[in-house]
Amino acid sequence: MGKKPEILVTPNNVEAVERLIKAGADAVLIGEQRFGLRLAGEFNREDIKKVNEITKAQGVKVYVAMNAIFHNEHLGDVSDYMKFLKEIDVDAIVFGDPALLMIARDVAPNMKLHWNPETIATNWYTANYWGRQGAKRAVLAREINMDAIVETKENAEVEIEVQVHGMTNMFQSKRSLVGNYFEYQGKNLSIEKTDKERQMFLFDKERNAKYPIYEDQNGTHIMSPKDICIIDELEEMIDAEVDSFKIDGILKSTEYMEKVTQLYHEAIHLYLTDEDAYAEKKEEFVEKIREIQPKNRDIDTGFFFKETVY
Structure with missing residues (x-):
């Protein structure tokens, strides 16, 4: 039996944050599009302060995306933005570019860093390399299968985050x-x-x-034509103690995200307390998600059960 994974969600505005926390979210990922890629909503500095206050009051974590592609002329702004995030004491910064790690050493040495290079986080050696450079978490590529995810978690010296639901970038x-x-x-x-x-x-x-x-x-x-949905296939990752399950809210309404977050929260709790009851309810969970899917967007299991071939 594994431990409870964090449910990480991407809200589309400040008002959505409390609603998603009530639905069962343990952490939120927000940011500005000039620093972070493919965010569900735009959060300026004032918004980030507000969200940080909400999450701290409710014992929930806030992560800020800084995983955009940066050029020389952006580095001054990056440093200033990171100083701001350190001052208000957000829980972590998500980065892909090693420049961010170097800047963090100078301006925010105690900041937790989550390594997310999108498609290239495919093995535990590289995850541990970035861990030794200062990252606390690796966000795995969505193009690897369940066996690779479990093997990576078993050998990782850092936390492991996996997207379990939502749209993916192609x-x-x-x-x-x-x-x-x-x-x-x-x-x-x-x-x-x-x-x-x-x-x-x-x-x-x-x-x-x-x-x-x-x-x-x-x-x-x-973006992908279908949404990942593995609400009925969570056992292996929970047993392996994958640290964080991400539900991506890009191009989705708050109402949709609320319902999906509630369902994953219920499914995780059910598996941890009664495996047989979870097994019996799997199809019901999937059907409930199908009912709220946007028109023309079916669900599938992404690469979780595909042999990883390029």
Whole structure:
């Protein structure tokens, strides 16, 4: 029997935070898009202060995303932002670029750091390398299977975080691809940088799949046509004591996130207290999630049960 994993969620605004805590969240991931990639919502400094106050009062953790792609001219802003996060005492910073680790040593030496390089966190040796450099947690790639996740956790010297639910990123370019395409065609159409509600899609007729596409300060992002959902396959990771289960809320409503968080909270608690009851209720959990899925977005198990082949 494993220990209870943290349920980490990505709220889309300050008001959503308390609702998701009540639904069972143990931690929230927030930030500004100029420092963090593919956030569910935009949180300026004032918002981050408010969220930090809410979470501290409720015994919940707040992590701030600083995993964008940075160039030389960004480093001064990065240092200043990290000083601010140290002053208000957030629980951790999520980073991908080693520059962030070097800056943290100078301006926030006691800050907890979570290593998240997206697709390249695929083995425990690399996770432990970053642990020895100062990271407390590794966020595993979503493209590895359950056996690899469990093996990594068994050999890891750092905490391990795994995404268990939600949309995943398939492609990112720092270019404004859609905007540039319209400009190339001579169409005077501007792309609104922060509006994810416009629901642009790439449509694959052969697979009947719609891939959400949006642009922001970090460029163009193409997302998966289905949401990961493994609410009925949590046993191995709980038994292995994976530290954090992430439910990603990008392009999702607060109402949706509340219900999904409640269901995962219930499923985890049920497995830890009565394995047989969890086994009996698995299908019900999946059906409840299917009922609230957005139109045209089915659920699947991602790469969890696929042989990892590139």
